Amino acid sequence: MRKLRLRDHVYVAPTPSGAHILTLDGPVSLTGPSVARWIEALAPRLDGRFSVEEITSGLPEAHAAMATSLITRLREAGVVREVPDGDARAIADPPSADVAELSYLDAHGVPAEAALTRFRRLAVVVVADDDWSTAVADALRRCGAADVRTHPAADPPADDLPVDLLLHVTGAADGESHRRIERLARRRGAAAAYALLDGADVWLTPVLPPGSGGDAAPAPSSLLARLPEAPQTAAPIAEVHRTVAVAQLVRAAFGWATDTGAPRRAGKLTRLGPDLATRRLHCLPHPFCAPVAAPDPDGFLARVAALRGSPAVADRDFSTSAVRAADDTLGPFRYLSDDAVAQSPLTVARAQARDPLARGLGCDAAGAAVRAVAFDYPTARVEAARRALTRYAGLMVDPRRLVDGAGRPLAPGDAEADDLHRLLRAGLPDGHVYGLDLASGAVLPVPVATVFTRLAGAVAAPVGLGEGFGPSWDAAVARGLASHWSYDPALIADAAGRPVRVEATDLDDVGRRCLTLLAEFGEVPQVHDHGGRHGVSVLSFRRDGVTVARTSGAGVDAWRRGLLEVTFVVQRLVHGGGYRPPAAAATRAGTPAPVDAGFDVAAAVAGLAATGRRAVVVPLDHDPAVAAIAANPLKVVIVNG
Known part of the structure; x- marks a missing residue:
């Protein structure tokens, strides 16, 4: 018969609607006018000595049913747990030497004795200099660890030393030291945790489980690679x-061994400053810190097929994942302050991509800033994050994923980061990246500077040209391909454009709202249709004869994006002071525009092929951890031949 025990460290507060319960796993709310009083009455018997039948025995039928129902709810919420009949932990005080550890483990709802025994039996090796080594080893022993050995940082343990967990303290600038321990942990199948001394700061990694790969919690090499500045002595x-x-280091080890680590800290690094202020940061694995397979056409086609077959990523799911990439210190991008721009009627979100190769190439780490506007904050925020991650992905070049003119890998798959940076500084003149010809489905090697324009120097294409992103592969390809019609004069029939107009009822909700606001303010733009070739709409939006937006793609989409941009321009002028109405009054002149025209990617690609040009798509996935979050970052280039 199972006995019932109220978990330790549970606090119950009566509320007008029932009871609010605080547990180590988070808050729990139960509703009912007498719930709090019932919990108070039942608590003395929820000590591990009684089963639900024994607790309710002798109660009136209605009260027994109420008690049974409440106990069931408490069990489902994790506030009450079952313990085996006769479990010593349930009915007796623990030995005094272990009271703190066992109480802590019991409060987390794990089998306390078994968890503590597991920690005690760990073979722990501490690799650090004397002061740190002694302090870490003593703390481990105080928590109950029985098998703790120490080694100086300059003399790491031999490969044949039994070890389950490695704890390493070293200077962050001593890259070879932590890389040596990382390799040892992999060879021995041991878990590892690190404390890296960076100037006056201490970086603490979570425990990296045995066999951690490139997608696991960040190893020291990833942290140091993503730091915007070189680590200090x-x-x-x-x-x-x-x-x-x-x-904190020993607590992480204890939590990992006993399965009581805080979920909210999983995979996060801790930065502890000299003022003892603690910051916990996400850090994605860095691509240069893990080996890659040699590029080949079959592998490339398999990757494209996987991307095509992936389900669309909803904004909510993307937003949840993007949190791991948004960080001022270590993230591929960061959000910029919203206070610098007016936020009405449009919400404006700004973000900045970080240059992932800045330290290796000796350039500014702050990449391009991007902006997104919408009538609601979540939409603007998601769009800004997608743009920033795609811009980051367009800056990340991994020479190991390139081939030379003969199709041979440009660098070995296990090349060191320093060697990769040397290749990048040389410009990779013979480098090619595999792309997919959208017309034939064939794999084509494309000169790397055509895709990654940072390598093209002064002749780089406009920022953002060909960049595609979106919830699905098809949406991202359409976006990247359509952008060429906004820049390439060979893809339009009329450079000056003919005036066109549209009725609000022909637009989607966002476009209609923009047009209505602009009309009320006397700011309806002059819109010109440039006759995009191959069935692609190309529009320019002008205020007083000055083009403020140029869009291309499907009709409704092109109108919406253009009107959003015009609304933002007017919003900025109004809130910036010194606003002047347009010299030319708003007019409804122009030919009615067909806004229902879609964007047929296949037709556009076929049209390009008929003129001797190829549309080629290249996934921007040289940083796999970022590509998995960004969802379909890619580049569409148009090449001759």
Whole structure:
């Protein structure tokens, strides 16, 4: 018969509607006018000595049913748990030496004795200099670890030393030291956690499980590769600073071994400053810190097929994933302050991509800033994040994923980061990247500078040209391909354009709202249709004869994006002060525009092929961790031949 026990460290607060319960796993709310009083009455018997039948025995039928129902709800919420009949932990006080650890484990709802035994039996090796080594080893033993050995940082343990968990403390600038321990952990199948001393700061990694690959929690090499500046030589550290850092390192080890780590900290790095302020940051694995397979056409086609077959990513799911990439210190991009721009009637979100190769190439780490506008904040925020991640992906070049003119890999799959940076600084003149010919489905090697224009220097194409992103592969390809019609004069029939107009009822909700606002303000733009070839709409939106937006693609989509941009321009002028109405009054002149025209990618590609040009799509996935979050970042280039 199973006994019932109220978890330790549970706090119950009565509320007007029932009870609010705080647990280590988070808050739980139960409704009912007498719930709080019932919990208070049942608590003394929920100590591991009684089953639900024994607790309700002798109660009136209605009260027994109420007690059974409430206990069931508490069990489902994880507030009450079952313990085996006769479990010593349920009915007796633990030994005094282990009372703190067992109480802590019991409060987390894990089998306390088994979890503590598992931690005790770990073979732990601490690799650090004397002061740190002694402090970490002593803290481990105080928590119950029985098998702890220490090694100086300059003399790591031999390969045949039994080890389950490696704890390594080293200077962040000593790259070879932590790389040596990373390799040892992989060879021995051991878990590992690191404390990296970066100037006056201490970086703490989570415990990396045995066999951690490139998609696991970030290893030290990934942290150091993503730092915007080179790590500093370790500075002298105060005793209290060391004590707090050691406590956090050992707590992470204890949580991993006993399965009581906080889920909210999973996969996050901890930065502990000399003021003891703690910051927890996401850090994605860096692509240069993991080997890659040699590029080949079959592997490329398989990757494209997987992208095509992936389900569309909803904005909500993308937003949840993008949190791991948005960080001022380590993230591929960061959000910029919203306070710098007016936020009415349109919401404006801004973000900045980080240059992933800045340190290796000796350039500014701050990449291009992007902007997105919408009538609601979540939509603007998601669009800005997608643009920033795609811009980042367009800056990340991995020479190991390139081939030379003969189709041979340009660099070995296990090349070191320093060697890869040397190749990049040389410009990769013979480098090619595989792309998919949208007309034939064939794999084509494309000169790398055509896709990654940062390598083209002064002749680089306009920023954003050909960049595609979206919830699905098809949407991303359409977006990237359509952008060429906004820049390439060979793809339009009329450079000056003919005036066109549209009725609000022909637009989607966003376009209609923009047009209505602009009309009320006397700011309806002059719109010209440039006769995009191969069935692609190309529009320019002008204010007082000055083009403020140029869009291409499907009719409704092109109108919506253009009107959004005009609305933003007017919004900025009005809120910026000194606003002047347009000299030319708003007019309804122009030929009615067919806004229901879609964007037939196949027809556009066939039209290009008929003129001797090829549309080629290249996935921007040289940083796999970012590509998995960004959802379909790609580049469409148009080449001759």
